[in-house]
Amino acid sequence: MTMPADLETEAARLRKAMAKALAQDGVLTAPGWRAAVETVPRHRFVPGFYLPADERDERGLTVWEPVTAELDHARWLAAAYSDTTLVTQFDGDEPDWKQPAARHGGAPTSSSTLPSLVVRMWADADLQDGHTVLEIGTGTGYSTALACERLGSADVTSIEVDPHRLDQAAGTLYGCGYTPTLAVADGLYGYWPEAPFDRIVAACSFRAVPPALIAQARPGGKILLTLSGWLYGFARVLLTVAGDGTAEGRLLPGTVSFMSARTHAAPAFGNPAHWAAGLPEKGRTARHGPERITAATEEAFHVRFLAQSAVPDAQMVTIGEVVHLVDVVTGSAATLAPDGEGWAVREAGPVRLWERVERVLEDYDAAGAPGPETFTLHVYDGGQHLRHPQLPDLPLPRL
Numbered sequence: 001m002t003m004p005a006d007l008e009t010e011a012a013r014l015r016k017a018m019a020k021a022l023a024q025d026g027v028l029t030a031p032g033w034r035a036a037v038e039t040v041p042r043h044r045f046v047p048g049f050y051l052p053a054d055e056r057d058e059r060g061l062t063v064w065e066p067v068t069a070e071l072d073h074a075r076w077l078a079a080a081y082s083d084t085t086l087v088t089q090f091d092g093d094e095p096d097w098k099q100p101a102a103r104h105g106g107a108p109t110s111s112s113t114l115p116s117l118v119v120r121m122w123a124d125a126d127l128q129d130g131h132t133v134l135e136i137g138t139g140t141g142y143s144t145a146l147a148c149e150r151l152g153s154a155d156v157t158s159i160e161v162d163p164h165r166l167d168q169a170a171g172t173l174y175g176c177g178y179t180p181t182l183a184v185a186d187g188l189y190g191y192w193p194e195a196p197f198d199r200i201v202a203a204c205s206f207r208a209v210p211p212a213l214i215a216q217a218r219p220g221g222k223i224l225l226t227l228s229g230w231l232y233g234f235a236r237v238l239l240t241v242a243g244d245g246t247a248e249g250r251l252l253p254g255t256v257s258f259m260s261a262r263t264h265a266a267p268a269f270g271n272p273a274h275w276a277a278g279l280p281e282k283g284r285t286a287r288h289g290p291e292r293i294t295a296a297t298e299e300a301f302h303v304r305f306l307a308q309s310a311v312p313d314a315q316m317v318t319i320g321e322v323v324h325l326v327d328v329v330t331g332s333a334a335t336l337a338p339d340g341e342g343w344a345v346r347e348a349g350p351v352r353l354w355e356r357v358e359r360v361l362e363d364y365d366a367a368g369a370p371g372p373e374t375f376t377l378h379v380y381d382g383g384q385h386l387r388h389p390q391l392p393d394l395p396l397p398r399l
Helices: 009-024 031-040 073-080 115-124 144-149 163-175 211-215 272-276 298-310 353-366
Strands: 049-053 063-068 086-090 108-112 131-136 156-160 181-184 197-206 215-227 233-239 247-252 314-319 323-329 331-338 343-346 376-380 383-388 391-394
Touching: 009 031, 009 073, 009 115, 009 197, 031 115, 049 197, 063 073, 063 086, 108 131, 115 144, 131 144, 131 331, 144 163, 156 163, 211 215, 215 247, 233 376, 272 314, 272 323, 272 331, 298 353, 298 391, 323 353, 331 353, 331 391, 353 391
Parallel strands: 131 156, 131 197, 156 181, 197 215
Antiparallel strands: 049 063, 086 108, 215 233, 233 247, 247 376, 314 323, 323 331, 331 343, 376 383, 383 391
16 A cells, blocks of 8 residues: 555644644653654554454453554554553564454563653653763664654663564664664663663563663662562562662652563463462451452552562462452462452462452551652662561562
8 A cells, every 4th residue: 555645744734733642641741741742753663563452352362453544544643642552462472463363361561662651761861961871772773763852862771681672672763863872682681782871661561670680880870670570560660779789769750550570461360260269168257358359440550569568479369259369489378258248268378369369458458558759669688678667677589
């Protein structure tokens, strides 16, 4: 299909409209970032992507519809300049965009993050002229291009674990005139050849702060990353690195989630029924139900991360009305099932998973439900701990 002759004109109009909307929403407060959004042609970084259909399939799975210029030019261009995350890959499998097909379910493994979040991440990292930056997770290259437009390509390094993804991003970046340092590398280990950096920003989530990133930041440098885990609780933190190799910083407010770094993804745990078979027949009445960490609220989003810190190796799945927690590291398991007006808990193994979660919930309630910004993450030789003046320390997993 031949592109319309006025494609670039229409794209420029849509970019300006998107930048105006983001500015009105309070996202684009700095002139330099607004100019970058108005300049970088996002449509060139997303020749094909998936959007969710309005209805799920008969198995309850999300139906992901392919979108390309050839299939529906107007939908493709409008989506490219909407404040939407555009999924470009599932389960590490590269799509055939010449003959794209709908997908049913699957785990997104690469995307073009919604522009408001990209700009928010760069702004929260406090980027200034002259800073050298390491971006972890090049993806499509759109966020890399924004950084290059704002800071200049010479000061930007971006790494990506997926060679094919990086190859496509590199072609688009260079085609648009941006020449950052690019490399296929695992974000867990940063990128020593270009270190040290003034700023390190991760577009993926980690179970804990990778020590290599601390070592590759200049004294006084800052690291912005998302922490997550196998319960899919998320928190963002902006760390300032000290000259002695330690770092600390407060959690940031809001609800932001990123795909896990591939080396930090949750392992397969098997059949929940096999785990439940080893539980005692009788349990106890839960002091707190699972909705405390699963509800679609900002508080539950935050509390889920705190609970995850107490059971860092646990995973959770709901089958019917029964919630299963399994821990592949210790072999512990628990189930929560509706029991009249409450929940019945059955637990087994060396770690009483739901008991630990309940203790965190009770400490949190007793402290007056403190928000994310009241917590500080401390990283030092002895480990990594989330601290609050009214709560016990919560350790992060050792990497």
